[in-house]
Amino acid sequence: MRISALLAGVVLAATALTACGGNSGNDAGDAKVPDDPAQVKGDLTYAIWDVNQQPAMQELVKAFNAKYPNVKVSISLATFDQYFTKLKTQGTSDNLPDVFWMNGPNLQLFAANKQLATLDGLIEGKQVDPANYPQALDDLYSWDGKQYGVPKDFDTIAFWYNKKLFAEAKVAEPTADWTWDDYKAAAAKLKAALGPKGIWASGDELGNQGNYYPAIMSNGGYVIKDGKSGYGDPKSVEGLQFWSDMVKAGYTPTAAQNAETPGRERFFSGKAAMMWNGNWLVSMALKSPVKNDLAILPIPKAPNGERKTPIHGLANVMSAKTKNPQAAAAFLAFLGSKDAALIQAKAGAANPAFNGTQGDFVSSAPYALKTFIDAAAQYSEPYPVSKDTSVWNKLETDQIAPAFGGDKPMSEVGPDVAGKMDEALGKEK
Amino acid sequence: MKARRADGGWPWLFVLPTFLGVGVFYLWPLLKTLYDSFTETGPFGGSAWVGAENYTTLVADAEVYRAILNTVVYTAIVLLGIPLAVLFASLLNRPGLRGAMVYRTLFFLPYVALPTAISLVWRIIYNGEYGVLNQALKVIGVDGPSWITQPWFALVAVALLGLWMSIGFNMIVLSAGLKGIPGELYEAASLDGASRVQQFRAITVPLLTPSIFFLSVVTTIAGFQLFDQLFALLGPTNPVMPKTQSLVFLFYDAAFVGNDRGYAAAVAVLILAVVGLLTVFQFRFQRRWVSYD
Numbered sequence: 001m002r003i004s005a006l007l008a009g010v011v012l013a014a015t016a017l018t019a020c021g022g023n024s025g026n027d028a029g030d031a032k033v034p035d036d037p038a039q040v041k042g043d044l045t046y047a048i049w050d051v052n053q054q055p056a057m058q059e060l061v062k063a064f065n066a067k068y069p070n071v072k073v074s075i076s077l078a079t080f081d082q083y084f085t086k087l088k089t090q091g092t093s094d095n096l097p098d099v100f101w102m103n104g105p106n107l108q109l110f111a112a113n114k115q116l117a118t119l120d121g122l123i124e125g126k127q128v129d130p131a132n133y134p135q136a137l138d139d140l141y142s143w144d145g146k147q148y149g150v151p152k153d154f155d156t157i158a159f160w161y162n163k164k165l166f167a168e169a170k171v172a173e174p175t176a177d178w179t180w181d182d183y184k185a186a187a188a189k190l191k192a193a194l195g196p197k198g199i200w201a202s203g204d205e206l207g208n209q210g211n212y213y214p215a216i217m218s219n220g221g222y223v224i225k226d227g228k229s230g231y232g233d234p235k236s237v238e239g240l241q242f243w244s245d246m247v248k249a250g251y252t253p254t255a256a257q258n259a260e261t262p263g264r265e266r267f268f269s270g271k272a273a274m275m276w277n278g279n280w281l282v283s284m285a286l287k288s289p290v291k292n293d294l295a296i297l298p299i300p301k302a303p304n305g306e307r308k309t310p311i312h313g314l315a316n317v318m319s320a321k322t323k324n325p326q327a328a329a330a331f332l333a334f335l336g337s338k339d340a341a342l343i344q345a346k347a348g349a350a351n352p353a354f355n356g357t358q359g360d361f362v363s364s365a366p367y368a369l370k371t372f373i374d375a376a377a378q379y380s381e382p383y384p385v386s387k388d389t390s391v392w393n394k395l396e397t398d399q400i401a402p403a404f405g406g407d408k409p410m411s412e413v414g415p416d417v418a419g420k421m422d423e424a425l426g427k428e429k
Numbered sequence: 430m431k432a433r434r435a436d437g438g439w440p441w442l443f444v445l446p447t448f449l450g451v452g453v454f455y456l457w458p459l460l461k462t463l464y465d466s467f468t469e470t471g472p473f474g475g476s477a478w479v480g481a482e483n484y485t486t487l488v489a490d491a492e493v494y495r496a497i498l499n500t501v502v503y504t505a506i507v508l509l510g511i512p513l514a515v516l517f518a519s520l521l522n523r524p525g526l527r528g529a530m531v532y533r534t535l536f537f538l539p540y541v542a543l544p545t546a547i548s549l550v551w552r553i554i555y556n557g558e559y560g561v562l563n564q565a566l567k568v569i570g571v572d573g574p575s576w577i578t579q580p581w582f583a584l585v586a587v588a589l590l591g592l593w594m595s596i597g598f599n600m601i602v603l604s605a606g607l608k609g610i611p612g613e614l615y616e617a618a619s620l621d622g623a624s625r626v627q628q629f630r631a632i633t634v635p636l637l638t639p640s641i642f643f644l645s646v647v648t649t650i651a652g653f654q655l656f657d658q659l660f661a662l663l664g665p666t667n668p669v670m671p672k673t674q675s676l677v678f679l680f681y682d683a684a685f686v687g688n689d690r691g692y693a694a695a696v697a698v699l700i701l702a703v704v705g706l707l708t709v710f711q712f713r714f715q716r717r718w719v720s721y722d
Contacts, residue, residue: 081664081665081666085685085686088472088473088685088688089685091472091473092473092474109472113471113472113473114473115473198558255668256575256578256579256667256668256669257557257558257575257578259577259578259663259664259666259667259668259669260556260557260558260575260577260578261556261558261559390686390688391687394686394687397666398668398671401668402668
């Protein structure tokens with residue numbers, strides 16, 4: 001009897017303890033930065049997911065500390081695969097990092113669940129001016145009429161290739177007028193010449209952003225429109241089929257082979273001659289052994305003569321429950337400043353979102369990096385997101401990626417995924 | 430009576446820290462998980478009671494049965510490490526063996542290293558195109574498969590890694606068991622003309638059965654908790670994962686990727702039930718083959 005009473009007491013005590021950890025944070029939404037930087041004190045955690053950009057982020061912290069010497073910022077790095085898993089877990093226990101990278105697919109989920117501080121205070125205090133960034137990115141980081149993120153950079157997709165491997169295979173170098181057919185024809189020749197040496201024609205990762213979104217969009221298809229999936233649209237299916245054919249012919253590694261050795265690693269170690277990929281790889285390219293052999297062109301055109309690339313960009317956001325709202329707001333404002341954009345651009349870490357600062361990025365590497373900027377201005381489409389993007393992103397990873405090169409034609413896979421995706425979209429609240 | 434009661438309070442005070450520890454770290458999470466398994470939770474907390482809905486989904490989910498099968502196959506392969514360990518341990522405990530310490534250290538090393546670190550190294554070894562394993566197989570004329578991206582190969586690859594990691598621990602436990610066998614038994618047996626193999630079968634193995642039993646229980650429980658090697662060796666975006674996932678991976682996927690903590694709690698309760706049943710079964714069955722003399 002006494003034991004059970006004691007146990008009950010313990011359980012009650014434990015319940016009480018857990019309850020204490022609940023929502024006690026103050027709302028950081030209207031945080032403003034004091035005029036005197038020396039007054040701002042405290043420790044901050046800044047969470048990011050790209051190891052290639054870590055050195056640039058450290059430089060940003062250093063530059064921030066020159067102005068705010070009493071704030072200590074520690075950078076926390078998690079790989080992209082685990083980044084949002086970690087954040088969601090931390091959010092559940094009110095332990096989000098003070099400032100962190102956010103992407104389009106997750107913004108609405110975090111904002112709608114009151115995990116993020118709004119930027120109202122910073123915008124009113126003129127510490128952040130939304131007009132400094134491309135409109136499409138501000139929109140991506142706004143929800144329900146409020147802005148939640150300061151755009152950090154933006155990325156588009158281009159066509160990377162290895163000049164030396166083309167020469168070795170005696171294949172004429174690509175041009176900006178290439179179509180999908182030219183890409184395929186070159187792949188056939190590259191495979192015949194380089195295949196026996198263990199070199200792939202196209203080191204494409206079969207990723208959504210880098211490969212099949214641009215193919216679908218170029219071909220006049222769509223991923224999501226008005227809350228409905230576009231995977232059943234014949235034009236989208238043709239885009240998917242292009243990559244499926246590439247894999248089936250043995251020009252591009254299968255999803256399984258990409259899981260073992262990611263395409264970008266093949267490309268940057270000279271084991272693949274071409275790929276479609278984004279500008280976030282520039283610092284990786286500069287560190288690679290083949291850095292002198294690389295070149296960049298716009299992605300090949302679809303059979304209809306069009307080309308389109310998704311545009312996406314990261315933003316820096318701050319936790320709604322940060323223990324140090326003033327320091328976090330000061331840091332966030334700094335990250336959104338022109339100085340911060342220039343530091344990023346010089347490091348070649350990313351193409352900064354701050355209007356007019358992309359020049360340093362373009363000259364940060366001996367490649368035609370302007371291709372990415374032009375793509376944004378001339379032929380980009382918004383990156384497809386919804387409120388619970390990760391649910392249908394999982395359908396893409398589990399069902400579309402493994403189907404490339406498989407026996408089932410995309411005319412079956414596409415509509416099948418579209419049905420499931422519509423079901424998931426219907427459940428979003 | 431009164432004096433006794435005054436004394437009576439003190440022992441409780443001394444065990445209180447333990448009770449608190451058990452309560453906060455074992456009992457409370459257990460009850461909370463049980464409760465959660467009957468709820469539907471939001472992405473960042475907050476929950477609604479849904480009755481047995483999670484369990485009906487669980488029973489109807491084909492992935493659950495596949496995960497149970499995978500987990501059983503994995504555990505069975507890792508259990509094969511016990512007979513191997515018995516063999517190695519008795520060889521290493523032979524009196525007068527030179528360098529025994531070196532061998533023991535080598536066998537134990539994988540057990541001490543982090544499972545994730547080991548898995549990342551084996552990921553490179555198993556790589557179908559550039560891996561050491563397939564390079565070695567090529568020398569003897571075998572074209573190795575892509576180990577970690579084909580359904581059954583991937584599961585076997587994970588299981589072999591688990592077996593390899595467990596041998597060191599198994600051998601430590603078995604060595605302790607071997608030390609407890611009196612030398613006179615072997616002397617008497619060899620006087621009677623028993624060969625080494627006969628001695629091993631008639632003396633070593635029967636007297637080691639308590640250790641073997643202990644290891645089989647511990648290995649089974651650990652086998653059903655398969656997660657880190659699987660996650661690190663195959664990678665979460667591996668297309669083979671839906672066919673190779675374990676029960677704990679299913680739990681991870683529901684809780685942290687799908688944000689469905691209620692369903693994840695139901696999976697956790699299922700794991701607890703399966704492991705509990707298996708352990709009870711093992712304890713019942715031991716009377717037939719374990720000798721405690």
